Amino acid sequence: MCIDIKIGGRIIKNVIGAMGAPGANRDPKADIVFVTCEDGCLSYTGYASLKDGSKVSDFQQWGGISDISDNEEVKQFAADLLAKYPKGIAAAGGKINIGRSIKNKDIMIKAIYGKNYRTNNYNSESVEFVIQGFPSKLKGSGPYEVDFGSTHVYTDSTQHQNHLLTSKTQPVFMARADNNRNDLGIPGTRVFIYSVGGRSKWTWLDAEDQKKFGGELA
Numbered sequence: 614m615c616i617d618i619k620i621g622g623r624i625i626k627n628v629i630g631a632m633g634a635p636g637a638n639r640d641p642k643a644d645i646v647f648v649t650c651e652d653g654c655l656s657y658t659g660y661a662s663l664k665d666g667s668k669v670s671d672f673q674q675w676g677g678i679s680d681i682s683d684n685e686e687v688k689q690f691a692a693d694l695l696a697k698y699p700k701g702i703a704a705a706g707g708k709i710n711i712g713r714s715i716k717n718k719d720i721m722i723k724a725i726y727g728k729n730y731r732t733n734n735y736n737s738e739s740v741e742f743v744i745q746g747f748p749s750k751l752k753g754s755g756p757y758e759v760d761f762g763s764t765h766v767y768t769d770s771t772q773h774q775n776h777l778l779t780s781k782t783q784p785v786f787m788a789r790a791d792n793n794r795n796d797l798g799i800p801g802t803r804v805f806i807y808s809v810g811g812r813s814k815w816t817w818l819d820a821e822d823q824k825k826f827g828g829e830l831a
Contacts, residue, residue, distance in 0.1 A: 615650055617756035620742060621766040621773075624756045625659045627651050634660070634737035641737040642676075642727035660735045661742035662726070667764045669781045669810040672745065675724040677805050678786075682797060686717050690786050691797035691804070693818055697831055703790035703801025711788040711831060713818045715806070721784040724806040725777055726769055743767040743777070781810025785822075 615627040627649045634643040635657055647659035664672035681687050690713050698705050715721050723730050729738040746764025751757040759766075767773040777783070784806045788796075791803035809815075815828035823830045 619756045619758040621768045643737045660740040662740045664745040675784045675806040701801035713786045724784045783809045
């Protein structure tokens with residue numbers, strides 16, 4: 614049986630089920646896609662990234678930096694980290710979260726929606742939805758609306774993008790101690806992209822960020 618479902622104001626027609634991301638080798642941005650059927654043909658649509666919990670502090674990260682390590686802003690963050698912590702974050706001791714705001718909007722968008730994100734061109738590395746929490750039921754009489762209770766659904770609309778880029782979900786660079794990592798050539802350090810509201814305590818490289826977000830100055 615095919616049904617039409619409504620997610621975040623968008624209607625996906627002729628849905629017969631959902632599955633993991635097709636054609637992905639490992640750790641794709643899309644966690645699920647919806648499978649539709651029309652005129653006897655199956656297709657994939659509604660690529661979605663799933664996040665845990667109901668608060669910004671509940672999910673781990675937006676993404677890593679391996680695919681953008683050659684970006685000038687990323688390289689500058691690495692250089693400034695190394696200058697401040699020449700032996701790495703682990704050697705500095707303590708559970709500190711070193712942060713810097715991201716200026717390049719494209720980096721933030723791709724951290725949220727996928728490294729190959731393009732509007733209206735969705736796949737396992739270019740998602741249409743970011744969904745926090747899991748659906749509890751379908752409601753309505755068609756199109757059915759997916760009920761996520763108190764959790765959150767974001768499309769890639771301009772309105773939702775602006776919210777994710779300017780609220781507690783705003784992506785920022787983050788570095789933490791990890792003796793098993795040497796990200797960007799920094800010993801004992803893991804570097805990734807995190808939500809600014811995901812941690813209550815930050816140490817910022819820049820006074821501008823410290824003034825805006827609070828916390829300490831490195």
